[in-house]
Amino acid sequence: MMYAGSEPADREPDSTARPPLVRELLLVVGLFVIYKLGRQAANGHVDEAYRNAGHVWDFERSVHLPGEGTVQSLLLHNETLIHLANTYYATVHFPATLLFLMWLYWRRPRHYVWSRRILAALTGAALALHLLFPLAPPRLLAAAGLVDTGQVYGPTVYGATPATDSMANQFAAMPSLHFGWAVMVAVGLIVATRSRWRWLWLLHPLVTLLVIVGTANHYWLDSIVVSALLAVAFAALRLPRTQPVRAHLPWPSAAGEPAPSAVSYAAEPAVPAAYASTGVRR
Secondary structure, eight states: OOOTTSSOTTSOOOGGGOOOHHHHHHHHHHHHHHHHHHHHHTTTOHHHHHHHHHHHHHHHHHTTOOOHHHHHHHHTTOHHHHHHHHHHHHHTHHHHHHHHHHHHHHHOHHHHHHHHHHHHHHHHHHHHHHHHSOBOOGGGOGGGTOOOHHHHHSOOSSOSOGGGOSSOOTTBOSSOHHHHHHHHHHHHHHHHOOOTTGGGGGHHHHHHHHHHHHTTSSOHHHHHHHHHHHHHHHHHSOOOOOOOOOOOOSSBOTTSOBOOOSSOOOOOOOOOHHHHHHTOOO
């Protein structure tokens, strides 16, 4: 699916693969603005969002997914822990993804282009699903019986009245871009680096999953759907393989002819003409 061995960590970044900085800044900012405007356009489907929430909750119970309350109950044992979870949800999502793209742009330009395309495709698909399937998060669903930890313990990025929240669309729970972006950050860094510790980046999506469920901002199904979308993006947008540089070695070729040696030898001095004509041996 991905070519992890495409660029060693100690190789200098290929500056020819790095797109113009101004163009990339405009592109990333433009995509972010379009995403925010699109989420705002999805506002207003309150009744449909609550109906869909009931359907999602019933579906999860029918397929025996673990209850979101199980994770939340673990966080609620300690007020500091739930406050940290709320802070992680509110502050890590955008900065982590932005720092990820900045590092790739400077150190792994080819991986940057690939990762930016994946994130753009994933975000576009998520926005379309937000419009087609408005969904109230479990913290707003009475049947779930969960605590809105952001409102109770803080901090929160959402207004107290979801239907009139002008800052964010609280009915765009499906799919979870918090989890999708976190998975992309981890995968992108694992593919682009060679450190033996690089697999620890998987802790980011793992912690993110526990946070979005424990704070009752997302259902388990939200993370499953975004993972499926990400898998499709990976299959459709593959990281291009670089062409290996072939070394000229002094070994026989496939046709059986000896290859020219890469080692140069000093030529034997020529026999002077005077000695050659007299037949004198040296």
